[in-house]
Amino acid sequence: MAAKRDTSSGSFTSAMALSEMGLNGVPECYILPQPQRPAINQRPHCPTIALPVIDLSLLENPSLRPKVIEQVLEACKELGVFQVINHGIQISFTDDALDVAEEFFNCQMRKRCVLLLLMFENLFSIGETLSNITLIQSQLGSTCGHQNHQVTRRKWGNYAKVAHILHKKLMEVVLESLGLRPDYLQKDIEEGSQVMAVNCYPACPEPNLALGLPPHSDYGSLTIILQNQQGLEIKDSNGEWQSVSFIKEALVVQLGDQLEVLSNGRYKSVIHRAILNSEKRRLSIASLHSLAIDRKVIPAPELVDEQHPLSYKEGSFGDFLHFIQDNDILEGRYIDTLKKNPQTGSTKETADQMHENVISHSSG
Template sequence: MAAKIDATSGSYDRMKEVKEFDDSKMGVKGLSDSGITVIPQIFVHDPQTLSDLKPSSKNTTTTIPTIDLSHINSAAHRPKIVDQVKSASKTFGFFQVTNHGVPVSVLDETITAVKALHELPQEDRAKYYKRNEGKGVMYASNADLYRTSAASWRDSLQVWMSPERAKAEEAPEACREELFAWDLHATKVADDVFELLSEGLGLEGKRFKELTFSENRFLVGHCYPYCPQPDRTIGITAHTDVTAVTVLLRNHVPGLQVRHENEWLDVKTVPGGLIINVGDLLQIISNGEYKSVQHRALANSWKEVRISVVMFFYHTKWREDNYYGPLPELLSPEKPPIYRDFTKHEILENYYSKGLDSKSFIDKVTIKN
């Protein structure tokens, strides 16, 4: 797919190429499978984004914490687990959990099913390709393709699970059964983590459940195929999640990086582990106690596809005045709110007005002194 030049102005017509790529319904998987050696111009990122695509060598032994949940219901062990979750959420914003109750066979089946969808013949994948963000089922390359200045090297399946659940028949048959089953497993893990996070703030364990943090959720199955020029693009740009919490399942192909102490860390794979990260909403609700941090995925230089299955958890319950903000019980004269109240409309407007970015919503609601 060659770059297009506007004959009148002599300038590169990016939007024309974006539309041609989208209309082809081939996705980056199709581009990769075609054997191209030069990526299309729409995927080339600016020098600033490309300047630090490798982690700092001094941090090769540092990674996000791993927390064992096997004794989560033990009165003797739970306080320690709560402290570990609290510490990880304050310092890294990310942690991995093991012994979370989901059988390894289910993890493997979920990854295999999502991979099977993305590796269908192009003509079969194209049957599902469509753009309808925010509802039902969407299979496309780059949800923000038309909003961002440079596309990223990934294709994604998005399935809304709650409060308006996608119809099962809308989901691709190759992974339909596994994804709806994964919704139940991931939600159970998220509910356990929400209890630990709530207790870490000195609240009752069920407080976040009362706030319906697991009742507004959707699943995304990302595919990062082989990229012939991984130094010119990225798998997903540096961003923070606007969620309360995100639960991530991935295969063994590396690429995820987390920003910590002004350096990018590679997130190492832990067998049977699930990755949890704090989102912008939880940072605001906790009045800054928990931190939402930048993360990104490098373009895949492996011949094998990288697969990640992401569950995003928001909340459905808003105050009667339709506003939300830091929890009142966490505030005091010594700890005044550092974020203003906001509406759901503000969140959606901020998200859909541009491509993925970092903490732009938190910046908008931070109270300036």
């Protein structure tokens, strides 16, 4: 169940906090309207999609690399998501990241908040989410253990670094599959942003009434997902929900809205959601990557022609943040506001105007 704002107090109540209360049912504020509920009661018959599983180690073999590029092309064109194996991230890094996530969510809510302050006290300022929590200075050295927060920060940090390296490799492959240079937008990718979202979806007594994460697409370029069990679902081209199979040691790679725009619609960002189960909690660590917050993303001029008219306006991650601040993301996606009617305007003229802007950012 996703975090829910208590409008009467201005605070947030998380699903983990509710789980710690030992509730036997789903609070009314979490219950979804009938059409939005997952068909958990039909789960044995719910299709589990066989995502393409791509062996990245084959990229090092010149004779096999074209096959991998073709696999990526088909996966991006048909689904917008695939799994990767032999991705170069040592299992010790993924195990450590999940282990400390398990330890973190085993702490009580108050202790978790203090632990977050300890881990990231030099990285961000505290906003309204934690404004209702009174922190006692003497607790900072003892809550969950001062040494624990250093270990957690180090292990999550180690995973974040290798995920960043993997993202750069994946972007090269995806861009090459589009017929662009592997180093296209290299500088922008290097200077882009990375957000690590560590999620815990607790066991839910009535998983057919709620969702762990509502349907959405990620705005960035790629999202790399590490998880400890099945629970991710994607919407296929027919608008049907498909369960993503869990493969140990594999990572799920999802295309974001920025790549849909950059590809001029050749590739589609994937709409996905997280379901719940009644038996055990699920952990996932999503590494979300995007270009710099103010970098305007536009279709690559090389991908705009008479058969593929200009289909998107420019947009940035910053524009996306403003959108979700002012709009209910359940009622519409930001990328839909960027789509334009290809029959209007002079496509070639617009593409030529874009060329100089893009080329200045595509070298590096």
